[in-house]
Amino acid sequence: MLTLRALPPADADATNALLQLYRGTLRARWGRPERRLAALLARCGLGVGWSKAELSFLAPAVREAGLSMAERKGLHRILNPAAFPLRANPLKNKLLFARHAAQHDLPIPATFDADAGSIDDWLTDLDAVILKRNYSSKGQGIEAFARGPDGWRPGDVTTTLGQAARRGSVIQERLVPHPMLADLSPGALPTLRVMTCRNEAGGPEECGIVLRLSAGGPRPVDNFNAGNLAVAVDGSGRCGRALHRRGDAAVVVQVHPTTGRAFTGRPVPGLAEATALALRAHRTLGDGWTVVGWDVGLAPGGPVLIEGNWNPGTVIPQLVGEAGVDRTRLGELYRHHLHRAPPERWAAARVMHWDRRPG
The missing domain is CATH 3.30.470 (D-amino Acid Aminotransferase; Chain A, domain 1)
Structure with missing residues (x-):
């Protein structure tokens, strides 16, 4: 997973107090080599700016006070340092989330535990399940399996799910609305x-x-x-x-x-x-x-x-709420925590991070 922090010209943040604070602190703490690299990324359109969809979705006034998908990860790494590794x-x-939920009595869909029994036994009382690839996001790699009059569809579900579980995928009951x-x-x-x-x-x-x-x-x-x-x-x-x-x-x-x-x-x-x-x-x-x-x-x-x-998305809240993050209560709290972030968090904020996805 790649995280980029780009620095466009300072006047680009004139109407956005959140980005003024975030980028201004990076400028003050980085040396000349880091600032030059971050400026080069900005000129190349990397780690900054709005995607085609964001330009279509969000009104100019929202974008002026907004936080783009390209920029959110670098900011969230400072706010959520416990996310790594x-x-x-x-x-x-x-x-790990399923185990955390069980430890803290947080309700989640029924989840298969390979250490507690076989997939065949777990499926006995279920008619529909969901397969989720570990570490995936945005709904990618999710598959549904349903039991019909002639058995499970699609295919040999117990073999498929058993192999997926051994590779680290999560299998849960598919809940209805x-x-x-x-x-x-x-x-x-x-x-x-x-x-x-x-x-x-x-x-x-x-x-x-x-x-x-x-x-x-x-x-x-x-x-x-x-x-x-x-x-x-x-x-x-x-x-x-x-x-x-x-x-x-x-x-x-x-x-x-x-x-x-x-x-x-x-x-x-x-x-x-x-x-x-x-x-x-x-x-x-x-x-x-x-x-x-x-x-x-x-x-x-x-x-x-x-x-x-x-690293929650910023497009949908800004689209539905018709306001940029900087003009919301969330933006107010972002600024509060960035002001108070300890020096070691800013010291760890590099221009580029490359985090290998766990296997």
């Missing part, structure tokens, strides 16, 4: 992305919520980048503006593209419980975890943790 990171290592959202997320379990950040007193605080829904189709994911939906949640806990990703466009929609059911005004079931779960999960993490993007599944039995993200 990745092998020991429960918000990247999915097997909460009945109140089944017609708005027909292809996958709907999730809430709950952003939590430690506040000035040191405790986690909820700093943004987005409802993610499946548009339908064969992939069992609700990720926006896979052509699905992101929905604002208003102060009363109901669905607001809904956006559907179509290529590099984010289209405002009034009804679900597959089911035709309306979004606006639909209550989000278990919202308070899901938020409380994300905050409780953040409290189980030790020092070095400032901000986390939690994916909380909305299942019939109540909210369940799907995963936490140490």
Whole structure:
């Protein structure tokens, strides 16, 4: 995994206090060789700027106060130093996350434990499961298996899942959507992305919520980048503006593209419980975890943790909230923690980091 920190001209941050602080501190602490290399990266368009999709999704006023996907990783490494090494990171290592959840009594989907029995025994009472490749992200590599009248589909599921488990993949029960959202997320379990950040007193605080829904189709994911939906949640806990990703466009929609059911005004079931779960999960993490993007599944039995993200995406919160990070409570807390980051964190902030993905 590559992390780049680029330095465009200082006047590029004139309207963005968050980037002024972040880049300004790097300029002050780096020597001339580092500053020259970071400036060269910026001139080459590496580690800085907006992607084609971001330029399409986000209004100019949002981008002026925003944080791009190209820049977020370098900033999050300072805020979340406990994320490295990745092998020991429960918000990247999915097997480690499952163990962490069990140790802290955090609800997650039923997960296969190879040390506790065979895959055949574990599958006895299940009709649908999900296979997740360890260390994967953005819904990549997820496969679904379902039991039908003639057995499991696709193929020899016990052999496939057994081999995957030995390679370190995670196998979990595939949960169905909460009945109140089944017609708005027909292809996958709907999730809430709950952003939590430690506040000035040191405790986690909820700093943004987005409802993610499946548009339908064969992939069992609700990720926006896979052509699905992101929905604002208003102060009363109901669905607001809904956006559907179509290529590099984010289209405002009034009804679900597959089911035709309306979004606006639909209550989000278990919202308070899901938020409380994300905050409780953040409290189980030790020092070095400032901000986390939690994916909380909305299942019939109540909210369940799907995963936490140490380097949470910035596009969807800014798109749905129609505000750049710098103009939000999250941006305020980012600035608070960057101001107070100890010198050793800044000293470890190099222009380029290359972290080998664990095997």
